[in-house]
Amino acid sequence: MSVTQQAAPAARDGARTDGAGPARRSRWKGSLALVLAILIVTGLLVASLLIGAYDIAGGERGGEMFWITRVPRTLALVLAGAALATSGLVMQMxxxxxxxxxTTSGTTEWAALGLLLTVLIAPQVGLVGRMMIASLxxxxxxxxFMAILRRIVIRTTLVVPLIGIMLGAVVSALTTFLAAQFNLLQMIGTWFMGSFTAVVRGRYEVLWIVxxxxxxxxxxxxxxxxxxxGKDVATSVGVRYEVVLVAGTALVAVAAGVTTVVVGFLPFLGLVVPNVVAMIRGDNVRSNLPWVCLGGIALVTVCDVIGRTVRMPFEVPVSMVLGIVGSAAFITILLRQRNA
Structure with missing residues (x-):
């Protein structure tokens, strides 16, 4: 065997080694960043457990109140934040x-309409029944919303959320009209003002569904x-497009329906988090999912902590804080897309 023949396999092995090194370092950095993100989110959740008007450490029955109020509320933040953020990613795909x-497809407004109809037609239905009807x-x-998108020509990406917002406004107007007719406007206001204030033990467990x-x-x-x-590409590789479309829509509906029943509306959560993650990490959906979950938990927890501390011992609803933060982020994303 000549020197050249001996050198060729060695060169190939060296090339494989050189290529594996950066890839291994990239994976290591990605894993380290994910661990760091988990630690940051854990710190936020610990802060959520420690913040509140009631003195857990020195108050009477502080330990009992901790398990009755603080722990369920923090678990609700985790469940709702992760579910709505991933649901937003599904809708965008x-x-x-x-x-x-x-928020921008009218899904939450439809959930509120279903919840109101449940109160009007079958007021004896419990929490699970309301959740099922709101999800349906x-x-x-x-x-x-999906059917409308199929029947129109979309010339710009902004048309899609505008259609959803207009559809949601029509449904919201109908809901408000029915509530006014039956003197239920205060109840509707409570649903539209999402808050974790009422989340206690025995009141949040339905959220495990999300x-x-x-x-x-x-x-x-x-x-x-x-x-x-797209349908053509999905069908060509053997994916049943219609089945996946219905399954994904059902997942989004369940997440929206359950969270609406338990905590109310959480605007822009599913819009902002997937976009921020995609801008940082790209469009790999599977690898982005853990980051989307952590981002959703972090955002809703930060907004809830702000709402609890800005006017303590009173609380600002988390939906109000989330609406301010989310709308600012939404405008920033719009401007970024325009300048891209």
Missing amino acids: LTQNRFVDA SAFVGTLV AIVTLLVFVLADRITVAGL
């Missing part, structure tokens, strides 16, 4: 539009990604 989530209403409303929604999004991530490329 299925509609192929970065400006769509449950949100599912129907999201399908209506944890299943989040897990299912992880399971279906690859299929949702392919479906987001």
